[in-house]
Amino acid sequence: MNILEVKGLTKRYANHIALDNVSIQVPKQCIFGLLGPNGAGKTSLIRSITQIISPEEGEILFEGHALKPSDVFKMGYLPEERGLYKKMGVAEQILYFAQLKGISKKEAKSKTKTWLERLSLMPWHKHKVEDLSKGMQQKVQFICTVIHEPSLLILDEPFSGFDPVNAQLIRDEIIRLKNEGATIILSTHRMESVEQLCDRIALINSSKKMIEGTKNEIKKVYRNNQFELTTTDPVIISETPHQLIEETSEQLYGYKQTVKLLDASPNDLLMEVMKLTTVLGIKEKIPSMHDIFLETVQNGNIKQIEEVDA
Numbered sequence: 001m002n003i004l005e006v007k008g009l010t011k012r013y014a015n016h017i018a019l020d021n022v023s024i025q026v027p028k029q030c031i032f033g034l035l036g037p038n039g040a041g042k043t044s045l046i047r048s049i050t051q052i053i054s055p056e057e058g059e060i061l062f063e064g065h066a067l068k069p070s071d072v073f074k075m076g077y078l079p080e081e082r083g084l085y086k087k088m089g090v091a092e093q094i095l096y097f098a099q100l101k102g103i104s105k106k107e108a109k110s111k112t113k114t115w116l117e118r119l120s121l122m123p124w125h126k127h128k129v130e131d132l133s134k135g136m137q138q139k140v141q142f143i144c145t146v147i148h149e150p151s152l153l154i155l156d157e158p159f160s161g162f163d164p165v166n167a168q169l170i171r172d173e174i175i176r177l178k179n180e181g182a183t184i185i186l187s188t189h190r191m192e193s194v195e196q197l198c199d200r201i202a203l204i205n206s207s208k209k210m211i212e213g214t215k216n217e218i219k220k221v222y223r224n225n226q227f228e229l230t231t232t233d234p235v236i237i238s239e240t241p242h243q244l245i246e247e248t249s250e251q252l253y254g255y256k257q258t259v260k261l262l263d264a265s266p267n268d269l270l271m272e273v274m275k276l277t278t279v280l281g282i283k284e285k286i287p288s289m290h291d292i293f294l295e296t297v298q299n300g301n302i303k304q305i306e307e308v309d310a
């Protein structure tokens, strides 16, 4: 079941179209990566979902019904431009946001304590936000976003400002929230986090959705018959039906080269190479989300994604 369905959304600012007939489907309890270059329209889409702006055309369904104002209580939005009250105390601030989202003071107090302990902020609970480091302030903002246990969490660049240890802590928390039932829309330019976290992805470019599908569906379609071959000695592979993609490089053990198979199978390649030297390994080079991002955005190579995964 989809927790969110966006259908044919169009948003204009004066003469500029920020979203052009954009549709996405966000299944319940998934981590949905919203990708795209700067100015693509991601924030405009997020602001439409959180009802900060009103699109001119299209509809948004949340939990099966037309989006309504009270649905914001079931959402948590971490915007890219963070907004905490710097002069307010840490715990006081979290309590304030929790109550704004409709939870009782008693419940808010107990949840605040749990989260402060979880993110190692307890020693700072009485300090003003302005006394905290940037990363610690980011943690406070994260807590303010999730404290009311929203069913839909929208996180815009949640890892910015964090050192690698704290970025991993936040990644682990995102996975935990998902496992507890939340759905997460993650907008980020950090492709390693997309690889690590996202189940499903939509890529927006120049106001239009270019591709959408599960990570596996997208990777299957963008596979391009490239294989990494490692051999004990450097070998020269005939150009047809193979094509050398990367020059042979010396590894700790043996030599590696990436070969694109044009009109040949991996077995054909192996048979040719085995006549010349010993094969230490052969592995398909599956394109990363980084490769796919560049392929679609820079080279305009948009492929139709076949929905095959359940």
Ligand SMILES: Nc1ncnc2c1ncn2[C@@H]1O[C@H](COP(=O)(O)OP(=O)(O)OP(=O)(O)O)[C@@H](O)[C@H]1O
Residues within 6 Å of the ligand: 013, 014, 016, 017, 018, 036, 037, 038, 039, 040, 041, 042, 043, 044, 045
């Ligand atoms: N309030 C506004 N008035 C006019 N134009 C706007 C407004 N907000 C956004 N835009 C324009 O709409 C387009 C999409 O902007 P948006 O902020 O949605 O992109 P984005 O994908 O979130 O980019 P980034 O990755 O840089 O945050 C941009 O060209 C932007 O300049």
